[in-house]
Amino acid sequence: MINSTTSPYRILVVEDNLGDFTLIEEFIIERVDFPKIEHANSFKEAETLLAKPENIYHIILLDLSLPDKNGENLIHEIIALSRHTPVVVLTGFSDFEFGVKSLSMGVSDYLLKEDLNANGLYKSLIYSAERQKISNKLKESEKQVRSFANQLNNALEEERAHIAREIHDEFGQQLAGLKMSLSALRKLKNSPEAQEEFINSLVEEVNNSIEMVRRIANELRPVLIDKLGLPIALEWLVKEFAKKTGMSSEVNVVDTPLVLDKIVEINIFRICQEALTNIAKHAQATEIKLDIACIENTWHFKVSDNGIGIPNSLNNSISMGLLNMKERSYLIGATLIITNNLPSGTIIEITVNPND
Numbered sequence: 001m002i003n004s005t006t007s008p009y010r011i012l013v014v015e016d017n018l019g020d021f022t023l024i025e026e027f028i029i030e031r032v033d034f035p036k037i038e039h040a041n042s043f044k045e046a047e048t049l050l051a052k053p054e055n056i057y058h059i060i061l062l063d064l065s066l067p068d069k070n071g072e073n074l075i076h077e078i079i080a081l082s083r084h085t086p087v088v089v090l091t092g093f094s095d096f097e098f099g100v101k102s103l104s105m106g107v108s109d110y111l112l113k114e115d116l117n118a119n120g121l122y123k124s125l126i127y128s129a130e131r132q133k134i135s136n137k138l139k140e141s142e143k144q145v146r147s148f149a150n151q152l153n154n155a156l157e158e159e160r161a162h163i164a165r166e167i168h169d170e171f172g173q174q175l176a177g178l179k180m181s182l183s184a185l186r187k188l189k190n191s192p193e194a195q196e197e198f199i200n201s202l203v204e205e206v207n208n209s210i211e212m213v214r215r216i217a218n219e220l221r222p223v224l225i226d227k228l229g230l231p232i233a234l235e236w237l238v239k240e241f242a243k244k245t246g247m248s249s250e251v252n253v254v255d256t257p258l259v260l261d262k263i264v265e266i267n268i269f270r271i272c273q274e275a276l277t278n279i280a281k282h283a284q285a286t287e288i289k290l291d292i293a294c295i296e297n298t299w300h301f302k303v304s305d306n307g308i309g310i311p312n313s314l315n316n317s318i319s320m321g322l323l324n325m326k327e328r329s330y331l332i333g334a335t336l337i338i339t340n341n342l343p344s345g346t347i348i349e350i351t352v353n354p355n356d
């Protein structure tokens with residue numbers, strides 16, 4: 001028996017022949033628990049029912065010869081109105097070939113009226129409804145993938161703009177300054193002492209530029225991940241963060257024997273980076289803690305703070321940080337859990353098993 005625990009099956013039967021409708025109704029009641037069956041005698045009636053947004057059916061059973069419309073036209077119009085509800089077509093023996101053709105027009109199944117029985121009808125209803133559920137889930141996950149690709153693209157563009165700004169505004173200015181200093185150096189050719197002092201300041205300027213190039217390169221791709229692995233890169237990230245913000249920090253790394261995939265590592269690094277940015281922006285915390293452990297092949301990364309905690313309801317619809325964290329986790333097959341760190345603060349925990 002179809003036994004939908006969440007809501008009873010709602011079925012629209014579009015059939016002008018009252019005898020056929022009664023038979024179909026009996027067959028459905030025989031196998032389906034508490035169905036909600038609605039009846040349309042004509043295309044017009046079906047159109048009126050389907051046009052109402054509150055009328056969402058699990059299945060539409062459609063007789064192909066109605067007084068006001070039939071055949072191909074009828075199928076096209078009902079499918080257009082169906083809002084993805086599966087349509088099962090009822091045909092007579094004489095329409096057998098058309099029944100087969102109707103599958104290519106988007107109907108989910110066809111049944112021969114002369115062969116109709118409770119079992120056949122039940123099977124068709126179940127298959128069509130379940131197939132639709134799977135297809136809806138697939139569409140939903142395709143939508144998620146598309147939206148993630150979009151966000152990733154936007155993030156990439158933002159990052160490029162940010163780096164271009166840094167190169168133009170800071171690095172460009174430093175080079176311009178160096179050029180002016182070099183021109184000024186020419187004027188000091190008769191004073192070796194002044195020249196010496198000037199050269200020292202030039203070396204200082206060049207050192208600043210080297211530091212800046214390093215910083216930009218590191219923003220693009222944290223070098224430590226490639227050189228020393230994720231745990232050390234994260235430890236560095238947290239220590240740098242603590243230095244900049246004045247917060248106290250604690251890092252615990254336990255048993256990390258495996259080397260994770262580079263894509264996984266960079267995504268976890270970015271998630272932790274966003275978690276730290278959020279702590280600086282919102283948490284009003286004084287302490288942060290990073291715990292890394294690998295237990296039975298499963299890695300756990302935990303960033304905790306002792307701040308005010310994430311509010312229960314978030315109303316900033318344009319905020320992207322948490323969403324990006326979730327999507328990055330999804331992309332690498334990790335689980336992300338965000339909880340309030342009672343009595344105060346937030347915990348962001350990423351769990352990933354490289355073998356899954």
Ligand SMILES: Nc1ncnc2c1ncn2[C@@H]1O[C@H](COP(=O)(O)OP(=O)(O)OP(=O)(O)O)[C@@H](O)[C@H]1O
Pocket residue numbers: 278279281282283284305307308309310311314316318319320321322323346
């Ligand atoms: N560690 C934290 N402590 C307290 N509140 C937090 C913390 N992390 C996030 N939040 C809250 O969750 C909200 C959503 O965070 P999210 O990172 O998605 O957006 P945002 O930081 O406001 O903006 P964006 O990251 O897009 O620049 C924040 O606005 C903040 O209210």
Ligand SMILES: [Mg+2]
Pocket residue numbers: 274277278320321322
């Ligand atoms: Mg954020």
